Amino acid sequence: MREEHGNLFWLSYADLMTALFIIALALFVLSYRMFKQHQLNLSAAEEKLRLRSIELDQQAQALETLRLRVSELDKQRAAMAALRRRLSEEELNASTLIQQLNDERARLAVMEAEYLKIQEIHKAIENLDSRFFVYQPAYKRHILRPQVQFKTGNSDIAPSYKPMLVKAGQALHKLADRLEPGDNIKYLLVIEGMASKDGYRRNYELSYERALSLFRLWQQEGIHFDQDRFEVMIAGSGTGGVGRDLRNEKNNQRFLIQIIPKVGELQTLQLSNHPDAGPHSPLSD
Incomplete structure (x- = not known):
């Protein structure tokens, strides 16, 4: 009787261990699959992050190019403003020079007329x-x-x-x-x-x-x-x-x-x- 009771224990124990092994194996397979899926998700997220990083780098480069372009445009705008001021000054100088030339031309015309008149006077004086x-x-x-x-x-x-x-x-x-x-x-x-x-x-x-x-x-x-x-x-x-x-x-x-x-x-x-x-x-x- 005791011998039969002992065999029954070991059979029950073997069934229990088998069941535990099956459960452990099932949990291992399930965990492995979950970890593998998580790894794939992490790889996909990493790839997205890498692509996003590349995109951000490209945007940063584009922004830097744009900033340099804006800076160049600012310099060109400042140069244009300086050129406009210079042109305005040159126009003023040219206007002043033209006025001076006109005044000088008028003065020379008056001097020429006076010179011709003096020459006429000299000729008249010679005929004393x-x-x-x-x-x-x-x-x-x-x-x-x-x-x-x-x-x-x-x-x-x-x-x-x-x-x-x-x-x-x-x-x-x-x-x-x-x-x-x-x-x-x-x-x-x-x-x-x-x-x-x-x-x-x-x-x-x-x-x-x-x-x-x-x-x-x-x-x-x-x-x-x-x-x-x-x-x-x-x-x-x-x-x-x-x-x-x-x-x-x-x-x-x-x-x-x-x-x-x-x-x-x-x-x-x-x-x-x-x-x-x-x-x-x-x-x-």
Whole structure:
């Protein structure tokens, strides 16, 4: 009886162990399948993540390219703004230069017109009555044709010369009246005396005094020059100056007449202190 009971135990035990083995095997197979499926899921997720990472890298590269492009566009925009400012400045400079050129062209046109007018005046001055005046083109001046002789150290004009000198003054006044008046052109009338080299120590002062005597003679005879158009200057060059007669020193006792057109208002002359300049004095009638 006990032997049969023992065999039954072992049979039951063997059945139990077999059942446990089958359960364990079934659990192992099930776990293996679950783990394998999970591994596949993880691999698929990893692949997705890898592809997503590649995509993000590409997007990052695209964004970096876009950022660089935006930066380049910003630089180009700044360059364009600087170029526009430069063009605006150049346009302003060009406009200023054009205005300056127009002003300069207008000024040159005025200067040309004034130059032509002065040339006409010079030609008119050259035609001063040849009975009384000799024109020297090299010095742009006239020599009073009557050869006036003075006593040494004396500035008084002898009565015999006065009628001819008065006629010369009248001819000069007539020419002055014919000169075209203009608000922008005035005239400087220089009456200059010269002296011969005779050893007299006051020849410079004497030449001035002789020119002054001629001017006063003309005033006494009613020969007056329009103060609004003419500035009269009395001068004495003594034994200096240019264009002297080197063959006959006595011929250098003479009067020189210069009519100088001036553009604009006549200014006070700045006198030189050089001893050869001689005394000068601007006078008005």
